[in-house]
Amino acid sequence: MDSVITIPALGDNFIYLYRYNKSDALAVDPSDGSLVLRAMKEHGLNLKTILITHHHWDHVAGTVELRQKTGCKVIGADRRRIPGIDSVVEDGQILPVGDCKVRVIATPGHTSTSVCYYIEPSAGNENGILFTGDTLFVGGCGRLLECDAQSMWDSLQRLASLPDDMLVYCGHDYTLENYEFAFGIEPGNQDIKERLDQVRQAQNQCRLTVPSSILLERTTNCFLRAGTPELKAALGMPRAQAVEVFAELRRRKDIF
C-alpha cells in the first residue's frame, strides 16, 4: 500500500494524498476538488487536512470546495492569499497529523510565503517525504516571482541539506524540459545524459517522474549544482559566487 497517491491535474500539476492510517489522509495543493473527492472515494479515505505550499490558483483552486464538503482543515503560510485557510504556520513548526509529524520549512523564492512540508519517517514512510510545491522541481526550481535569487538559493540549500534518501514530491511535471535545459548547459555531463535518457523513457512509458530523492536532485539538478566548478565552467563564470551562477541559470531557464 503506497502512502502517497499522486493525482495529475490541470495538465502538468500534481496533487498528492498522503495516507497516514487505514482511513485518513491529507492532501497537498488540491488544484482540483473533484479529482481529490474521486480519489478519496476510490481508496476509501477521509480527508482531514489540506497542506498548501503557496497561494497560486493552480495549487489552491479545490480548497474551498473540499473544506465545505469534508470539513477538513486548511493549513498554509499566507493568511491573506490562501482561500479558506484555518491555520497559519511558520518555519520550524511541527504539526501532528494522526501519528505522523509534519515539519514546516519556509522556502521563500517562488513567492514570499512559499513553504515546503516534510513528513518525518514512520511506518510505511521509511525515508521521509518532502512536498516542495513550486520551490524545487525534479531537475529544476520555480521562477523567482516575489523574491531575489539569494532568497531562492538559500531556500534550495536548506532543502538540499536534508537526508539523501528523502523522497521529493514536487508541484509540477516539468521534468523532461528541466533535463533538456540542463543537458544544453552541460552537454558533456554523463550523469545528466543518463538522467535525461531515464526521464524520456519514463515519459514514453507513461510513468511518473515523481518521487525523486534529495540525493538525485543534489547530483543532477543544475540549480542545486550552481556552486560546483563544473557548472561555473559550463557558464563561463569560473570565479563567480554560487548565487550569481544560480541567478544566471534561472535567467536562461526563463527564456528556454
Ligand SMILES: [Zn+2]
Ligand atoms: Zn506557483
